Amino acid sequence: MTSPVTEPATIGEFRAAVREWFTHNDLSAGPDHSLDGQVAQLARVRRALYDAGWMRYGWPAEVGGLGGPAALRAVLGEEVASRDLAEPGIYSMIEVLAPTMISYAPPALAAEMVPLLLSGAEQWCQGFSEPGSGSDLASLSTRAEPHGDDWVVNGQKVWTSLAQYSQRCVLLTRTAPGHGGITAFFVDMDTPGITVRPLRTMHGIDEFAEVFFDDVVVPGDRMLGRPGDGWQLAMDLLPHERSTCFWHRVAFLYERLERLVGETATTTATTGAAGADDADLGAAYLALHTIRCRSHATQRRLADGARLGPETSIDKVLLATAEQRLFDTARDLLPGAVELTDPRWRSEYLYSRAATIYGGTAEIQRNIIARRLLDLGKE
Template identity: 70%
Template sequence: MTDLFEPATFRTALRAWLDENDLTPPDDHSLDAHQAQHSRVLRALYDADWMRYGWPVEAGGLGGPMILRAIVGEEIVGRRLDEPGPYSMLEVLTPTMIDYAAPELTAEMVPRLLSGQETWCQGFSEPGSGSDLASLTTRAVLDPESAGNRWIINGQKVWTSFAQYSHRCILLTRTGDADTPNHQAITAFFVDVDTPGITVRPLQTMHGVDEFCEVYFDDVVVDSSRMLGKPGDGWRLAMDLLPYERSTCFWQRIAYLYSRLDALVDAVKTELGPAADADLGAAYLALHTLRCRSRDTQHRLAAGQKLGPDTSIDKVLLAGAEQQLYDTVRDLLPGAVELEDTEWRTEYLYSRAASIYGGTAEVQRNIIARRLLDLGKE
C-alpha cells in the first residue's frame, strides 16, 4: 500500500485497473442516467479501494496524500466515465463534514458519499442571498419543547445542485437574534432531505438539464446532533467550504475540458488552417494555464496550507478557459451551437454560467483586488 502513496505509481496502477474494468457509461445523456452512472462508478472505485485513498482513516479512508484524490478524479472524468458536476461534490462537501461534523457522524456518513450509496447537496444560496451570503434568511430556532435537543427550520434555498437526487444537505441557517451580527448568526446543519417539511422543485434551465433546484423548508425538525460545529460557526464553515468549490473540485473538470478540446480537434482536423490553429492554440493555452494553477493549489493543500481567497484566481481562470473553449467550438463548428441539438450546444449554454456559479467573476475579482492585492474597496 505504501508504494501506492507515490502519485506516479498510484496513477499507473489506477490506469491499469480502469483498463481491466469496464465502466463505460450507457449512451444516455439524461441527468437521471448521469446520476445512475455516478453511483455505479463510485461504488466500483470504493469497493476496489481507489476512492478511499487520500481520505483520512477516521472518515473511512486509507490515508495517503490528498493529491491521490485529484488523480482519481482526473482519470475518471477525463475518460468520460463520470460527469464533472456530480463528481465535484465529493471534493466540496466531504472535507466540510470531516472538519465540522462530530467524529461519529463523519465515520458513519462519509463512506456513504464516497461509495456512491448517497448523494448530498449544498443549501447555501437563497432568492435574496446569492453573492451576499451573510444576508440569508432561512431560520432555525430551538424547539421550546425539546430541552435544547431539536431545531425547527423554515426558509427557502435556490440553485441547489442535484437536490432532487440528494439524501442529505449541508444547510446554512440563521440562528442569532436581531442584535447578533450577520456573520455570527449563521449556523450549519446536516439535514436528511426526506425529513417531513422539505420540498424539492427542479428548475428548468436554458441548457435543458434540470441540475438546479429550489428547496423549501417548512417546520423541518432537525436533531441538535446534526449541527455542524457550534451555533454561529456557519459563516466560518462557509468560508472554509467555498475555497474547495473554487479550486480543488476543478481538477476533474479541467480533465473533462481537455477531453472536449481533443474532441473539437478531431472534429475539425481535416479543415485546419492558420486561423483554426490559432483559435485552438489559444483555447489550449487557457486550459494549460488553468491546470498549472490548479496543480499548484493541489500541492499547497497537500503541504498542509489552508485554502483561502487565493482560490478566487482558480475560479476566474476556470471561467475564462471554459468559455473560451466553447466560444472556439462555436467559431470552428458553424451551426453546431446555434442550429443542432448536440452535446456541443448543451455544453456551450452551460459554459455561460461558468462566470456565475460558485461566485460570480465580478465577486472573485473583487476578492483578488481587496484581499490579495490590498487595493481597497474602490
C-alpha cells in the same frame, strides 16, 4: 471487483495503478445523457471505484478512507474526467461535502455517513444560496429556531444541485444576526416539511432545485460545529473547491478540447480552414495550460500546509475564462453544431455560460482581488 494488490507508494504509482485498473474495468457511460442517466452513472462509477478501493484513497481512515494525500483524489478525478465517465460538476461535489463532515460533524456521524457518499449509495446536496442571498451569501435568512433538543427550520434555498436525488443536505441557517449568526445542519431530505422543485435550466439538464423548508424538525445532534460556525464552514469549503474540484474540471476541459480537435480535423478536411483555426485552438489550449499550471501550484501549496485564501480567486477567474473560451472556440470551429446538429456541444456550450456565475461571480472574484490582493482600499 478486487482491492488493489499493492499499496501505491507515490502519486505516480497510484495514477499508473488506476490506469491499469481501468484497462480491465470499462465504466463507460451509456447513451442516456439525461440528468437521471448522469446521476445513475455517477453512482455506478462511485460504487465500482469504492469497491476497488480507489475512491477511498486520500480520505482519512476515520471515515472509511485508506489515507494518503488529497492529491490522490485529484488524480482519480482526472482519470475519471479524462475518460468522460462522469460529469465533473456532480462528481466533484464529494470534494466539498465530505471534508465539511470530517471537519464539523460529530465524529460518529461522519464515520457513519461519509462512506455512504463515497460508495455512491447516497447523493447529498448543499443548501447555501437563497432567492435573496446570491453573491451576498451572508445575508441568508432561512431560520432555525431551538425547540427543546431540536431545531425547527423555515425558509427557502435555491441553486441546490441534485436536491431531487439527495438523501441528505448540508444546510446553512440563520440562528442570530450577522456572519456569526449562521449555523449549519446535516438534514435528512426525507424529513417532513421539505419540498423540492427542480429549476428548469437553459441547457436542459435540471440539476438545480429550489428547496422549501416548512417547520422542518432537525435533531440537535445534527448540528455541524456549534451555533454560529456556519460562515466559517462555508469559507472552509473554498480550499477544497479550488484544489481538487478545479483539477477535475480542467481535466474534463482537456478531454473536450481533444474531442474538438478530432471533430475539427473532419471539418477542416472539407473547408481547408486549418491555418485560421490553429490560432483559436492554440488560444483555447493555452488558457487550459495556464489554469492547469496555476492549479498545480495551488495544490502544491495546500499539500505543503499553506492556508489557501483570496489568491484562489485568481484560479477561479482563470478557470471560468478558459472554460468559456473553449466552448466559444468549439462553436466557432464547428459551425452549426451548437445551433443545429449536436445536442451535447449545445448543452455544454450553454452550461459554460454559467462558469462566470456559479461559485461566486467573476465580478465578486475581481472585487476580492482588488481589495485583498491589490490592496486598493474600499470601493
